[in-house]
Amino acid sequence: MSQFGAPSPDAAVYVISVAAELTGLHPQTLRAYERMGLITPGRTGGGGRRYSHRDLERLREIAELTGSGIGIEGVRRILELDNQLAALRARNEELVAELEATRAALRKAMATVQVATPNKLPVLHTSVGQSVVVWRRPR
Incomplete structure (x- = not known):
């Protein structure tokens, strides 16, 4: 309720x-x-x-x-595509949240470690026009 x-x-x-x-x-x-x-x-x-x-x-x-x-088959397909779109949007939101959490954890880790060289981790850069690829190990 x-x-x-x-x-x-x-x-x-x-x-x-x-x-x-x-x-x-x-x-x-x-x-x-x-x-x-x-x-x-x-x-x-x-x-x-x-x-x-x-x-x-x-x-x-x-x-x-x-x-x-x-027609009914067209309706069925539209509803199916709507469901897929909703699932993909939800998954995208999960991945964005995971990426932000990863970035925050990396920033925190980098702040605690005194690094003599400049930061070269691409995941910490958020420049417009650049792509970010995050690799995860299969579970």
């Missing part, structure tokens, strides 16, 4: 009739999208479908794409 007792975006709380009304789609359309693998609602112990807020957003996106003339 989030602040003030509201369910999280991933909490499966909406029955199919409410999800259909909130998205403007027919319940049979929601069932068809599930059969096609475009949406995977949660299930109750008795097998009833429960949709989350995130599911509703995805259903609206599917409806918008199909409404603009894109």
Whole structure:
């Protein structure tokens, strides 16, 4: 639960009739999208479908794409590419944070060691127009 007792975006709380009304789609359309693998609602112990807020957003996106003339296979591919893009963005953020932590650790280590020669470590230079390659050993 989030602040003030509201369910999280991933909490499966909406029955199919409410999800259909909130998205403007027919319940049979929601069932068809599930059969096609475009949406995977949660299930109750008795097998009833429960949709989350995130599911509703995805259903609206599917409806918008199909409404603009894109076929189901095109919609499937667009959703797949959206998921890949989100994963790549998250991974990029992780790598940027790791690089910054590495730079900070190197700066700290260099500050504690009195080096007679100037710093030649490329990872510590942040000049515009230069690329930085950080090598990591495989785990």
